Amino acid sequence: MSPYTLTIMIFGIGLGTTITLMSSHWLLAWMGLEINTLAMLPLMSQHNHPRAVQATTKYFLTQATAAAMLLFASTTNAWITGEWAIQQMTSLIPLTMITMPLTLKIGLAPMHSWLPEVLQGLDLNTGLIMSTWQKLAPFALLLQIQANNPTLLITLGLLSTLVGGWGGMNQTQLRKILAYSSIAHLGWMMLILPFSPSLTLITFITYIIMTCSTFMIFEINKATNINMLATSWAKAPTLTSLTPLVLLSLGGLPPLTGFMPKWLILQELTKQELTTTATFVAMTALLSLYFYLRLSYAMTLTMAPNNLPGTIPWRLQFKSFSMPLATTTMASITLLPIMPAMSTLLKL
Amino acid sequence: MTPVHFAFSSAFMLSLSGLAFYRTHLLSAFLCLEGMMLSLFIAISLWALQLDTTGFLTSPVLLLAFSACEASAGLALLVATARTHGTDRLQNLNLFQC
Amino acid sequence: MTYIMLLLLMGMIMGLVFVASNPSPYFGALGLVAVASVGCGILVNYGGSFLSLVLFLIYLGGMLVVFAYSAALAADPFPEGLGNWFVKLLVVVYMMGITSFSFLFSGKWHEFSWVPVDEISEFSVFRGDVGGVALMYSFGGIFLIIGAWVLLLALFVVLELTRGFNSGAFRAI
Numbered sequence: 001m002s003p004y005t006l007t008i009m010i011f012g013i014g015l016g017t018t019i020t021l022m023s024s025h026w027l028l029a030w031m032g033l034e035i036n037t038l039a040m041l042p043l044m045s046q047h048n049h050p051r052a053v054q055a056t057t058k059y060f061l062t063q064a065t066a067a068a069m070l071l072f073a074s075t076t077n078a079w080i081t082g083e084w085a086i087q088q089m090t091s092l093i094p095l096t097m098i099t100m101p102l103t104l105k106i107g108l109a110p111m112h113s114w115l116p117e118v119l120q121g122l123d124l125n126t127g128l129i130m131s132t133w134q135k136l137a138p139f140a141l142l143l144q145i146q147a148n149n150p151t152l153l154i155t156l157g158l159l160s161t162l163v164g165g166w167g168g169m170n171q172t173q174l175r176k177i178l179a180y181s182s183i184a185h186l187g188w189m190m191l192i193l194p195f196s197p198s199l200t201l202i203t204f205i206t207y208i209i210m211t212c213s214t215f216m217i218f219e220i221n222k223a224t225n226i227n228m229l230a231t232s233w234a235k236a237p238t239l240t241s242l243t244p245l246v247l248l249s250l251g252g253l254p255p256l257t258g259f260m261p262k263w264l265i266l267q268e269l270t271k272q273e274l275t276t277t278a279t280f281v282a283m284t285a286l287l288s289l290y291f292y293l294r295l296s297y298a299m300t301l302t303m304a305p306n307n308l309p310g311t312i313p314w315r316l317q318f319k320s321f322s323m324p325l326a327t328t329t330m331a332s333i334t335l336l337p338i339m340p341a342m343s344t345l346l347k348l
Numbered sequence: 349m350t351p352v353h354f355a356f357s358s359a360f361m362l363s364l365s366g367l368a369f370y371r372t373h374l375l376s377a378f379l380c381l382e383g384m385m386l387s388l389f390i391a392i393s394l395w396a397l398q399l400d401t402t403g404f405l406t407s408p409v410l411l412l413a414f415s416a417c418e419a420s421a422g423l424a425l426l427v428a429t430a431r432t433h434g435t436d437r438l439q440n441l442n443l444f445q446c
Numbered sequence: 447m448t449y450i451m452l453l454l455l456m457g458m459i460m461g462l463v464f465v466a467s468n469p470s471p472y473f474g475a476l477g478l479v480a481v482a483s484v485g486c487g488i489l490v491n492y493g494g495s496f497l498s499l500v501l502f503l504i505y506l507g508g509m510l511v512v513f514a515y516s517a518a519l520a521a522d523p524f525p526e527g528l529g530n531w532f533v534k535l536l537v538v539v540y541m542m543g544i545t546s547f548s549f550l551f552s553g554k555w556h557e558f559s560w561v562p563v564d565e566i567s568e569f570s571v572f573r574g575d576v577g578g579v580a581l582m583y584s585f586g587g588i589f590l591i592i593g594a595w596v597l598l599l600a601l602f603v604v605l606e607l608t609r610g611f612n613s614g615a616f617r618a619i
Contacts, residue, residue: 005606012599019592027392027407034414035596038421042606050432054441056607057425061377064418065367068384071411072360075391079353082399117444349551352488355455358544359462359481365540366466375471375519379478383465386478389501390458390485397492397575405578406586408497412504413593417600424607430519 001046012039013133020137025084026074030067033105033137037063040134043126044118055121062104062114069101070141086144098145099152105138107179108186109160116167116179124224127175128215131182132208139189139204143197150194154277158284160187165287172226174218177291181250182211184288191281192265195272198346203261206335210250210258213328217243220325229299244296245333251292252285257335260342352394359387374429374436378422385415451491457484459544467536470525482506494575 001009016036023029037060045056077094078084089095100111107115119127164184168177185207189200217239218224221232233240249256262285269278349357363383370377393408426436433440461481465474482505489498526533582590 001606005602008599008602009606015595027410031410031414031592031596034418035592035599038417038596038599038603041421041425042603045428045607048432051443053425053428053432054443057374057429057441060422060425061367061381064381064422065364065384068360068381068388069364071388072357072384072391075388075395076353076357078395079391120444349553351452351455351555354548354551355458358547359458362459362462362466362540362544366462366468370468372468373471376468376474379465379471379474382478383462383481386482386485386501386505387458387462390488393489393494393497393575394492396578397489397494397497400574402574402578403581403585405494405497405575406582406589409500409579409582410589410593412500414596416504416508417596417603420600420604421607424604426519427608436519 001042005042009039009043012036013043013129015039017133017137021140024086026071026077026086027084029086029137029141030071030074033063033067033070036134036137037067040130043129044122046126047123049121051121052123055118058114058121059118062118066101066104066138069104070098073098073101086141087146089145092149095145096149096152099142099149099156102138102142102145103156103190106135106142106186107183108156108190109163109183110156112160112163112183115183116171116176119175119179119182120173122175124175124215124219127178128212128219131178131211131215135182135186135204142193143200146197153190153194154274157187157189157191157193158277158281160184160190161281161284162187162287165284165290168291169287171291174224174226174229174295177295178211178214178218181288181292182207184284185250188262188265188281191277192268196268196346199261199264199268202342202346203265206257206261206332209328209335210246210332212324213246213332214250216322216325216328217246226295226298229295230302232299239329240300242329242333244300246329247292247296247299248289249332251289253289255336257332260336260339263339264343264346352398356387356391356394360384360391363387371438374426374438377438378419378426381422382415382419385411385418389415447491451488454484454487454491457481458488463537463540463544464528467533467540469527469530469533470522472522472525473527479506493573496573496575496579500579 012035016032016034016039018032019035020029020032023032041056041060044059045052073094074084074089076097077089077091080091080094081088083090089098104111119130122130161184164180164182164187167183168180171177171180185203189203189207192203193200218229220239221229221235223229223232232243245256249258252258252262262282266278266282269275269281363380367377367380367384370380389408389411392411393405396402396404396408429441430436458481461477461484465477465481469477482501486498486502489495489501528534528537
């Protein structure tokens with residue numbers, strides 16, 4: 001893709017999300033989502049591969065359907081209450097109706113099945129955009145509509161964590177595993193949305209940091225399935241020793257950053273006297289932890305059989321270590337000590 | 349629920365279920381998408397006409413522009429799919445099963 | 447006017463039942479043309495003649511030409527119209543669904559006015575929808591810019607999506 005076109009498309013993605021973030025009117029929010037989807041399409045199919053084109057088609061179908069359903073729900077709201085503002089979704093039927101397209105857009109559990117297939121068709125850089133930046137706009141809308149229906153959101157959240165854990169179990173493709181991990185994390189966010197939206201935001205930020213780090217690590221290793229991870233020690237030994245920490249941080253183990261949102265969410269759920277839900281969601285996190293652990297095992301804890309030339313690459317000068325990778329990796333490993341500051345911010 | 353409200357709601361829901369249950373042609377899925385946008389256009393313009401809010405009548409035109417963009421992107425994807433997969437039948441979009 | 451409105455609304459639903467019930471793309475496009483023209487009639491009955499004109503031009507003049515062109519690309523050797531049993535079955539299922547939903551929602555429909563009260567329309571030169579759409583060029587400046595930008599973006603998207611394939615059918619020359 002020519003750099004000029006690339007600039008236009010990147011600008012379009014940014015513009016769409018920004019329009020949605022700054023809008024208070026449903027029509028403008030819908031326009032932002034449409035611009036975002038349109039500008040994302042050429043980035044997805046830039047390699048002209050059948051898989052990429054197929055992933056683009058599936059993405060376009062789901063996103064266009066979700067955008068039309070979003071506008072339909074807000075039009076119904078306008079016909080019932082005469083109100084187009086995002087924060088004034090007072091009627092209950094459109095409020096429930098509008099949750100569905102938003103969850104379809106970010107890929108929550110009953111509407112999740114497009115996400116692994118689409119992500120599998122992309123290269124890792126585009127997949128990084130897809131699983132972080134493309135989720136911002138629908139997520140901001142979900143935060144703004146103040147969905148005060150805890151039963152629906154808790155059901156969606158539990159289902160997502162379960163499906164995200166279960167679906168990733170028998171996968172060997174890294175991008176599908178990351179897609180299921182995204183579904184599981186979004187499930188945690190949905191779970192806490194009716195009780196503490198700021199906690200949802202913190203979970204989202206930590207999810208973005210950890211996912212950025214994981215995608216960039218896989219991009220450096222050029223790894224798309226588990227077997228290809230096994231030779232990563234020959235390319236970048238330091239990064240290979242840090243990667244299990246990032247993966248376990250995604251899984252939510254205690255001394256790492258990923259533990260913070262899960263801890264706070266479980267605490268908040270317990271405060272709301274939803275101990276059964278909290279127990280169940282902690283159990284489903286074990287499913288996710290299993291495949292993160294399997295990734296770390298294949299990557300670091302075993303010595304893969306290599307022929308002699310395969311062990312060479314670490315001697316070569318390796319240029320593509322980048323600042324974002326270092327920053328996000330460090331942030332996704334060591335941010336747990338700022339948790340008191342986070343919980344103070346939550347009380348503001 | 350007024351009759352007009354019922355009419356465009358059911359029109360939208362029909363197109364949505366047509367899109368969701370489609371199994372044959374990609375082009376027909378895009379046609380159902382166009383049907384959704386058409387019912388939305390009618391819904392929004394009827395809302396503005398019924399409440400006599402003339403200032404809001406710009407929005408159906410903008411909606412039409414955006415849906416035209418969406419349709420053009422869909423047709424471009426149809427052409428791209430026909431080039432890479434040879435046909436536009438939906439059962440050929442099966443590269444990611446595992 | 448109420449009877450015409452009733453006929454038009456039923457025509458819209460019938461047309462979309464046909465579009466949704468899985469026919470071949472030719473017939474689907476035909477059904478969408480029918481629905482678009484019926485929608486124009488609904489808008490005219492509501493007093494939005496300019497919007498109806500815009501809808502007519504866009505759908506029938508622009509979009510359906512493109513769809514007819516693309517239907518050649520998605521051609522079937524045996525097109526499935528209403529004669530096919532599967533399409534018939536789906537039409538019957540959708541009609542039954544719509545009928546049951548209309549029984550569910552049809553409380554007090556005789557009390558509503560089916561067309562808006564538009565008393566002074568015979569004496570007015572300046573229609574509301576003409577003025578409303580024209581507002582886009584004065585007050586809605588940012589919206590106009592966004593609309594223009596998205597059209598330009600769609601041009602680039604289409605060019606980029608259909609560019610550079612050197613294999614398969616429809617090769618670039």
